[in-house]
Amino acid sequence: MRFDYNTRYRDSFALLRHTDQRIAYGLLALVLLALPWLASTYFVGELAYVFILCIASLGLMVLTGYTGQVSLGHAAFLAVGAYGHAWMLGQGVPLLPSLALAGLMCAACGLALGFPAIRVSGLYLAMVTLAFSAIATHVIGQWTSVTGGFTGLAVADPTMAGFSLGGPKAFYFLCLALLVVVLLGLLNLLRSGMGRAFVGVRDSEAAAYSLGIAVSRVKVTAFALSAGVTGLAGALLAHHTKYLTPDAFTLILSMELVLMVVIGGLGSLRGAILGAMLISLLPTLISRIKPLLPDSIAKQFGMETFIFGLILALFVLYEPAGINGRWLKLRALVQSFPLYRRDTFKRTKRYMKSERYK
């Protein structure tokens, strides 16, 4: 059992509060830094892709997990980020400014989508974002002078101060560094006033208004922030795929992002990262398992989609709090070891809300 003994308020909101946390995250950092020299080149490349999807998933988590706004169109922000970045690199903009500008450009798109989208919520919001995604893909397909249309657009290798970052190791570190920066920034935002306002808007708009939170402004901010982070991931994704075509950013990609945040556990950054890891490594896992299965099953078309669906259904049924929820339960079990109460996390019925007004 662990009891906090804080002598200052700032002790209670430090990021790493306990020695064991510091040791665990220090070890994780060491492993991540050493990994490119220990693992195969293929695996390092694969990990860079996982990091990119982690950033995208973090972006969606801010919007869906923290602010409660569903988006089925986040692939469009990945696309805008990717194409914007590729185009700017082609115009001779250096790597880091181009990455930042791609993120800002997506944030502007997020603002543009956010203003009309916040007028609706729930299912209708999902439809609006879906429509946005369809329009964005269409525009990218038609605007051949900038995007190359359906013939595609080649992406220049990332270079910084004359060094190429296109190799698997260098690109791995670029993605890792940006993931850490994004993660720290979001951690800071979400434990400050802005993050609390997000949660307030998600859990009760009526109460948020009564506390002086400008609900519409908070929602639009969440849209812009989420789009910006996702756009940054899109810019990195451009380097990963090296060649952009509009059909890489379909509804399936948006759905995978939604799966990541839901399976990871809504309302937790750890969940976003765990979910992204699971979903992005799942195809590799499935292809590893395939040879072990009988031919009649392994040759079936749509295996991956089936397994994605199965996993989502199982999580929704048995663990709505996602992987993060599982993790918290496991941790509580270990921390309280001989004294763990079996029904600590038993789900109870919610109190009825009969008077929800906007």
Add this chain to the structure above:
Amino acid sequence: MTAIPQPAAMLEVRDLALSFGGVQAIRQLAFDVFPGEVLAIIGPNGAGKTSVLNTVTRVFDASRGSIRFDGQELTGVQRHAVAALGIARTFQNIELFEAATVIDNLLLGRHRFGQGAWWQQLLRTPAVTRIEESSRAAVEEVIEFLDLSPWRNTLVAGLPYGVRKVVELGRALATGPRLLFLDEPASGLNPEETRRLGFWIDDIRSDLGITVVMVEHDMSLVSAVSDRVICMAQGELLATGSAREVQNHPLVISAYLGS
């Protein structure tokens, strides 16, 4: 002998009307709230009590009439700007942030005092840490006032109903209001919790100097803490006066029991 001068009203409601299509929730309502008093609004179901509260806190737009708070017209103020004027409220069906801890719920009450610029929050500058610490100190005062310390880091979703009611009261207090609206604060509480609530309301008025307007059905609480009582029925004012006067008013009796 001169009469004791009446203090200027803090909240003046005049000629207020609210209709939803053909339904008139409030018609021709006028009343005053004086600084330093506890005013109770009673009335049968559907009398328009909560609608009055919702109109003052800008959830609904009044169809007609004026609401002045410290001389400032409220009917044109944006809904989220009401808190900045020093008006706080609780809700009939608890509206807490369920997936957040008690401390985060209370800290959200401090939102109106500023949280630092977005880039300061992003970088977690020392200024933001100081703001967080001072918000935390203010919230700890509320926690102490309402005896919430056992629940400080508990998620609201895991709290019993009675505690949630207190947390919601605490969140309203954390906004540092001058005028506090309580919408049925005692509903769902047991007699002991109701009595504790009565003491708190008294302390909120006397020690914290906050004017309280409460919509309440529990007449034992109303008679224990309120200075003045307003009775409404069908959107209109029936009677005002002390709890005893209102309870014995013939119109009030006929509204509750039928004539």
